[in-house]
Amino acid sequence: MSEAVGFVGLGHMGLPMAHNLLRAGYRLRVYNRTPAKAAALAEQGAELVGRPADVAAPGGIVITMVANDQALEAVTLGADGFGEQLGPGGVHLSMSTVSPAIAQRLAAHYQARGAAYVAAPVFGRPDAAAARKLWVCTSGPQAAKERVRPVLDALGQGIFDFGAAPEAAHVVKVAGNFLIVSAMEAMAEAFTLAEKHGIERGQIASMLAQTIFACPIYQNYGKMIAEETYAPAGFRLALGAKDLNLVLDAASTARVPMPFASLLHDRMLSALAKGRADMDWTAVGLAVSEDAGLK
Amino acid sequence: MSEAVGFVGLGHMGLPMAHNLLRAGYRLRVYNRTPAKAAALAEQGAELVGRPADVAAPGGIVITMVANDQALEAVTLGADGFGEQLGPGGVHLSMSTVSPAIAQRLAAHYQARGAAYVAAPVFGRPDAAAARKLWVCTSGPQAAKERVRPVLDALGQGIFDFGAAPEAAHVVKVAGNFLIVSAMEAMAEAFTLAEKHGIERGQIASMLAQTIFACPIYQNYGKMIAEETYAPAGFRLALGAKDLNLVLDAASTARVPMPFASLLHDRMLSALAKGRADMDWTAVGLAVSEDAGLK
Numbered sequence: 001m002s003e004a005v006g007f008v009g010l011g012h013m014g015l016p017m018a019h020n021l022l023r024a025g026y027r028l029r030v031y032n033r034t035p036a037k038a039a040a041l042a043e044q045g046a047e048l049v050g051r052p053a054d055v056a057a058p059g060g061i062v063i064t065m066v067a068n069d070q071a072l073e074a075v076t077l078g079a080d081g082f083g084e085q086l087g088p089g090g091v092h093l094s095m096s097t098v099s100p101a102i103a104q105r106l107a108a109h110y111q112a113r114g115a116a117y118v119a120a121p122v123f124g125r126p127d128a129a130a131a132r133k134l135w136v137c138t139s140g141p142q143a144a145k146e147r148v149r150p151v152l153d154a155l156g157q158g159i160f161d162f163g164a165a166p167e168a169a170h171v172v173k174v175a176g177n178f179l180i181v182s183a184m185e186a187m188a189e190a191f192t193l194a195e196k197h198g199i200e201r202g203q204i205a206s207m208l209a210q211t212i213f214a215c216p217i218y219q220n221y222g223k224m225i226a227e228e229t230y231a232p233a234g235f236r237l238a239l240g241a242k243d244l245n246l247v248l249d250a251a252s253t254a255r256v257p258m259p260f261a262s263l264l265h266d267r268m269l270s271a272l273a274k275g276r277a278d279m280d281w282t283a284v285g286l287a288v289s290e291d292a293g294l295k
Numbered sequence: 296m297s298e299a300v301g302f303v304g305l306g307h308m309g310l311p312m313a314h315n316l317l318r319a320g321y322r323l324r325v326y327n328r329t330p331a332k333a334a335a336l337a338e339q340g341a342e343l344v345g346r347p348a349d350v351a352a353p354g355g356i357v358i359t360m361v362a363n364d365q366a367l368e369a370v371t372l373g374a375d376g377f378g379e380q381l382g383p384g385g386v387h388l389s390m391s392t393v394s395p396a397i398a399q400r401l402a403a404h405y406q407a408r409g410a411a412y413v414a415a416p417v418f419g420r421p422d423a424a425a426a427r428k429l430w431v432c433t434s435g436p437q438a439a440k441e442r443v444r445p446v447l448d449a450l451g452q453g454i455f456d457f458g459a460a461p462e463a464a465h466v467v468k469v470a471g472n473f474l475i476v477s478a479m480e481a482m483a484e485a486f487t488l489a490e491k492h493g494i495e496r497g498q499i500a501s502m503l504a505q506t507i508f509a510c511p512i513y514q515n516y517g518k519m520i521a522e523e524t525y526a527p528a529g530f531r532l533a534l535g536a537k538d539l540n541l542v543l544d545a546a547s548t549a550r551v552p553m554p555f556a557s558l559l560h561d562r563m564l565s566a567l568a569k570g571r572a573d574m575d576w577t578a579v580g581l582a583v584s585e586d587a588g589l590k
Contacts, residue, residue: 100492123506123507135502135506135507137502158505158506160498160502160505160506162494162498162499163493163494165492165493167492168492168493168494171488171489171492171494172489172494172499172502175485175486175488175489175499176485176499176503176507178481178484178485178488179481179482179485179503179508180507182477182478182480182481182484182555183477183478183481185477185554185555186473186474186477186478186481186555187474189473189477189551189553189554189555189556190470190471190473190474191470192551192553193466193470193473193542193545193546193549193551193553194466194467194470196549196550196551197395197460197462197463197466197545197549198458198460198463199457199458199463199466199467203455203457204457204467204470204471207430207432207455207467208471208474210453210455211418211430211453211455212418212430212471212475212510212511212512213474213510213512214510214511215507215508215509215510215513216507216509217507217508218510247488250488250492251488254488254491254492254587255491255587255588256484256487256488256491256583256586256587257583257586257587258484258488258583259480259484259558260477260480260481260484260555260558261484263554263555263558288551288552288553291551291552292549292550292551292552293550
């Protein structure tokens with residue numbers, strides 16, 4: 001019988017991931033701020049608990065998949081958090097997109113208590129999570145990473161390790177999300193240039209997606225940006241805006257001027273100002289069309 | 296026996312393309328500003344001529360693969376150009392990366408003389424040209440496009456058509472090159488962010504190239520930018536700077552603000568100012584490292 005695993009955060013990503021752990025034979029103790037979302041999991045045998053602290057067993061594993069730094073801090077170091085319950089030998093498997101800074105804080109907190117922080121943020125949308133097709137980037141203490149390996153194998157199609165530093169995998173994740181938004185902006189500019197020269201957006205998008213940019217980001221987001229289907233959200237623009245904040249914070253800490261990231265941060269701010277928080281993050285492309293007098 | 300084809304411009308791209316036409320059985324009349332470069336072709340049966348005008352036969356096909364608008368204008372409308380020699384039924388197959396504006400001018404010139412302008416710019420570097428792996432984008436009059444189709448089939452692995460407008464395929468080509476340079480800048484920023492957080496550039500580049508960005512642009516240029524091998528040039532930065540000019544000209548004509556393109560144009564100007572014209576165009580990434588205090 002597989003061991004019990006704690007799981008905090010049953011959002012668009014967390015819920016299918018938790019399902020896959022149940023299917024892989026893990027016993028799950030789950031917590032979600034909105035308990036209703038956990039009902040389907042409970043029917044399949046997961047134990048629902050009332051506080052984040054209750055998901056942790058001394059020496060056990062707890063996975064977090066929450067929206068941002070604030071939520072992660074609340075469920076770990078907050079009054080009802082599991083930060084004191086994990087205990088010696090415990091592993092916090094932190095899979096959300098959060099800041100390098102909070103990773104370092106939590107890693108120090110656990111180290112003082114004999115527990116470990118393993119960063120394991122993922123690339124992939126909810127459909128990839130459901131299909132066990134996530135790409136996982138890890139960093140943290142070697143022994144702890146080896147222990148959680150079977151858990152990660154039940155969630156993704158590949159694991160890339162970035163060493164011992166608690167923040168390393170999170171830096172890679174925010175850098176990756178920055179690359180995705182950069183590709184979106186660049187495609188929106190290119191497609192709008194084509195459009196105003198009388199070329200169909202879908203036609204240039206399709207050519208590029210079959211040739212020099214034949215990869216998921218350009219294929220999937222390229223289609224959305226070509227067709228301007230900016231809602232419903234697969235990934236909310238508000239979360240994309242958060243990710244750009246994380247990029248600029250990490251850039252600021254390390255003193256790396258990132259002019260594309262600065263420009264994209266402004267795009268996100270403007271989109272939020274225009275009430276687009278709940279649109280898909282590809283909606284940064286809408287501003288390009290507007291600037292060109294098309295909307 | 297296949298018909299005779301004129302070929303102007305035996306640079307890094309033109310030379311392997313001309314070789315492939317000879318191999319496919321075409322008789323070639325070639326012109327190059329530097330005759331020495333054509334010697335190997337002559338050994339294989341190509342006829343070398345002394346002026347661009349001499350490559351054209353009335354009603355025939357002439358291919359151009361030259362560096363820029365100025366060179367294209369010289370070999371067509373210049374004193375020794377073939378613009379008057381092509382004659383009724385002739386086709387100018389224009390495969391260089393040039394401006395939409397010169398395409399419109401040449402198309403009007405030929406139309407008045409019963410000839411046709413077919414835009415057919417390509418994606419792919421010299422090794423792709425040699426291996427007949429180019430991607431070709433076409434636009435122009437339908438009958439002329441059908442006539443040159445076997446010639447294009449001898450040069451590339453796929454043809455994408457963008458309608459009748461003479462400039463359309465050139466707009467697509469400059470938009471594509473803009474997307475490539477955008478990807479380079481974004482990768483340079485992301486890799487430098489990672490590097491200054493203690494992560495190896497090659498490690499993040501490799502992960503991305505195997506996962507969400509598993510396509511030629513991110514794989515090939517990503518490796519160069521990760522390893523900072525900015526010379527020797529596969530594609531000279533001076534030519535990349537020209538392409539950014541073409542992008543901004545096309546954007547200006549169509550009134551499409553392209554903030555990424557504007558930023559990249561400045562990057563190219565700065566690289567030229569620092570004497571990097573003969574480095575590879577990936578050397579835009581060098582400025583990102585310099586800005587971060589790394590060089």
